[in-house]
Amino acid sequence: MSKSYTNVITENAIAVVEIDHAPANTLSTACISELRMVFKNLAKDDEVKAIILTGAGRFFVAGADIKEFIDALGDKQQGLAMATAGQDLCNEIEWMKKPVIAAINGACLGGGLELAMGCHYRITTPTATLGLPELQLGLIPTFGGTQRLSRLTNTANALKLILTSEQLSGEEALKEGLVQLVVSQEELLPTAKTIAKAFVDGKSMTSVMRAVECIIQGANEPLANGLERERTLFAELFLTDDAKEGIQAFVEKRKPIFEHS
Structure with missing residues (x-):
């Protein structure tokens, strides 16, 4: 499969999927489509036992591709198609039967946080920023954010974080229950690999x-x-x-x- 937006490296039965869509790893329609295909293939790959999802450069995912939002203005069906594609991607990741860990290496906003919330386990760094700022665009989170955030934290926290568009640091996200672990940037991928290994090593x-x-x-x-x-x-x-x-x-x-x- 030819890839334009992702890098996939498999080692010791653990696949690292790196979103590589410069400059900010935004989730364009094409990027979402490629990610869906990548995860479908990994689900069928018997050599892969666990998956780590991360971003290239300074960003995990800065959000959806706003340029596509501009093109969709005035077109409800196009808006529905974008929302459905994003929800389908996050659903497919959540419903993977192999453990999926989000290694949040930088800005994780909007659709990026929704993507991370679809993963089974989340690790981040102290300097990462996490939030759902869609209301500042006159929109709402639509890749599952209004639903998964309340399930991961609670209804009151979901209302607060979405309605204020607050951006959390890694440590603040840990306190809110959005992530399970905060480590240094240097230790992010090694720690994710150690946890992935612990999830599957010595087990059927x-x-x-x-x-x-x-x-x-x-x-x-x-x-x-x-x-x-x-x-x-x-x-x-x-x-x-x-x-x-x-x-x-x-x-x-x-x-x-x-x-x-």
């Missing part, structure tokens, strides 16, 4: 992927539905070679050798 991907599915899908459905999925996927694992190997290795007091099947 057949169980990792089911665990991610249960957690992510369950967060968006009634408890009874989530519990039903949990017990169904648990029962399915009893048919796998990896469950047999994992249990037998435990009994024999040795490390399991998983085939991910």
Whole structure:
């Protein structure tokens, strides 16, 4: 696949997806389309067990491409198409069964923060800025920001951050529950790789992927539905070679050798 807006490097079963759309890594329609294809391919790649999403240069993602907004003025259908494409990208990332970590290396605003909120885990630096400033443009967040922000923090915080267009530092974002960890710029990618490795090393991907599915899908459905999925996927694992190997290795007091099947 020819890529114009992303760099993808896979090492030790961890794929690093770098958004590279100078000067500010804005999410144009073409960039969104390419990111969707990249994640679709990584979902099917058996060699990839975890994914890190980051930005090239000083930006994670500064937001959507405002030039495209200008072209869409007066055209509701074009606005709807842009919103749908952005939501579809964030949904596909959130619904990935492989763990996805956002390594927020710089400005993470508007659609950039919405993209990061679609990831399963978020790490940032003290000097990064995170926020949803869309109301200052006479718009609202539309890649899922009005929904995911309240789920990650709470309704009151979502109202405050969106209505004030406040931009948070990395440490402030940690206090709000938007990110899970703040590290120095130099340690950002190494830390993300260490966490990704901890998510999947020594584990069967057949169980990792089911665990991610249960957690992510369950967060968006009634408890009874989530519990039903949990017990169904648990029962399915009893048919796998990896469950047999994992249990037998435990009994024999040795490390399991998983085939991910």
